[in-house]
Amino acid sequence: MATVSDDRFVRILEAGPRDGLQNEKTILPVAERVDFIRRLANAGFKRIEGGAFVSPKWVPQMAGTAEVLSHLDQSHGNRYPVLTPNSKALELFFFTGSQKYTDEIAVFTAASESFNKANLNCTIADSVTMLTPVVEQALAKSLRVRGYVSTVVGCPFEGAVAPERVRELAKILIDLGCYEVSLGDTIGVGNPVTFGRMLNEVAKDVPLSKLGVHCHDTYGAGVANSLFAVEAGVRAVDCAIAGLGGCPYAPGAKGNVASEDIIYALHNMGYATGVDLDAAAQVGKWISDRLGRPSASRAGPALIAKQARDAALAEKAEKAKL
Numbered sequence: 356m357a358t359v360s361d362d363r364f365v366r367i368l369e370a371g372p373r374d375g376l377q378n379e380k381t382i383l384p385v386a387e388r389v390d391f392i393r394r395l396a397n398a399g400f401k402r403i404e405g406g407a408f409v410s411p412k413w414v415p416q417m418a419g420t421a422e423v424l425s426h427l428d429q430s431h432g433n434r435y436p437v438l439t440p441n442s443k444a445l446e447l448f449f450f451t452g453s454q455k456y457t458d459e460i461a462v463f464t465a466a467s468e469s470f471n472k473a474n475l476n477c478t479i480a481d482s483v484t485m486l487t488p489v490v491e492q493a494l495a496k497s498l499r500v501r502g503y504v505s506t507v508v509g510c511p512f513e514g515a516v517a518p519e520r521v522r523e524l525a526k527i528l529i530d531l532g533c534y535e536v537s538l539g540d541t542i543g544v545g546n547p548v549t550f551g552r553m554l555n556e557v558a559k560d561v562p563l564s565k566l567g568v569h570c571h572d573t574y575g576a577g578v579a580n581s582l583f584a585v586e587a588g589v590r591a592v593d594c595a596i597a598g599l600g601g602c603p604y605a606p607g608a609k610g611n612v613a614s615e616d617i618i619y620a621l622h623n624m625g626y627a628t629g630v631d632l633d634a635a636a637q638v639g640k641w642i643s644d645r646l647g648r649p650s651a652s653r654a655g656p657a658l659i660a661k662q663a664r665d666a667a668l669a670e671k672a673e674k675a676k677l
């Protein structure tokens with residue numbers, strides 16, 4: 356990997372085991388989710404979403420999150436943030452001893468009322484009221500808290516979202532004590548112009564160093580939007596291996612921008628991520644095979660094909676020596 360200065364290091368948040376799996380028809384058992392996360396960690400991902408303490412009636416794919424966490428290894432500085440949207444979630448987090456296995460939780464709200472109602476069964480104002488004690492109690496126990504604002508460009512029910520609304524919510528989350536706020540284009544309708552406009556607006560109140568971007572790739576602009584943000588100064592990018600998933604409460608939304616695609620582009624632009632891209636491509640192939648669906652990544656399958664060609668050439672050269 357190229358040596359780059361610290362200011363060209365992009366912190367990747369691998370969302371596959373949470374945002375990815377939460378929207379897949381196949382529900383993976385705990386042991387396979389642990390295997391998936393370990394493979395990602397071995398490929399160099401340091402921040403990997405470990406799951407969600409949400410109602411199993413709402414999102415059955417995330418049941419057993421505490422057990423998943425209990426099998427994870429933090430010894431190499433790995434972090435496994437988990438979603439904890441309400442006080443019940445934080446109670447379960449502590450009751451199950453999950454603080455022994457992860458030091459980071461995440462809370463979420465949205466910039467459009469109808470999506471927030473679909474996702475959290477409450478108004479935006481009520482979701483802020485709901486998450487406030489979660490953040491306060493988590494910080495009091497020395498946990499790190501990440502915030503998400505969803506539907507930052509468009510809402511599946513209401514259409515375009517005002518950037519000012521996103522700015523207001525991002526500021527609330529930062530003022531509460533979130534170390535970073537991830538801006539979610541939940542349904543992937545942004546483009547570098549609309550996403551950029553929103554980012555500029557939010558940056559009036561929240562420094563770019565405290566912002567992340569979380570671009571779903573429904574219409575193929577996820578890489579462009581994420582790269583736009585990085586070139587503007589954002590240094591935290593969310594993505595999901597093989598482009599898995601989406602939000603079950605955002606009709607029509609596809610998965611996150613594929614990790615292989617955004618990391619391939621970042622490395623070629625002189626940014627570092629700490630991820631071994633060839634190893635990541637193998638994990639993307641493994642999870643796609645396991646879920647019985649094609650990878651949504653472009654770079655992943657291309658890298659796998661290149662690895663096979665290189666191996667065949669090496670074998671041929673080896674035979675020629677004999």
Ligand SMILES: CC(C)(COP(=O)([O-])OP(=O)([O-])OC[C@H]1O[C@@H](n2cnc3c(N)ncnc32)[C@H](O)[C@@H]1OP(=O)([O-])[O-])[C@@H](O)C(=O)NCCC(=O)NCCSC(=O)C[C@@](C)(O)CC(=O)[O-]
Binds near residue numbers: 438603
């Ligand atoms: C928040 C609730 C629970 C409210 O759901 P509700 O039905 O309004 O809640 P309630 O308080 O009436 O409780 C209903 C039942 O759920 C239980 N309950 C209540 N809370 C919990 C909990 N934390 N964990 C486990 N169980 C819980 C509670 O005990 C009760 O159990 P019952 O009495 O029926 O047996 C529900 O709306 C929910 O779980 N929503 C989460 C939906 C979700 O996970 N969405 C996907 C993640 S967000 C996302 O993907 C977007 C993001 C972050 O990636 C960024 C982007 O892309 O934009």
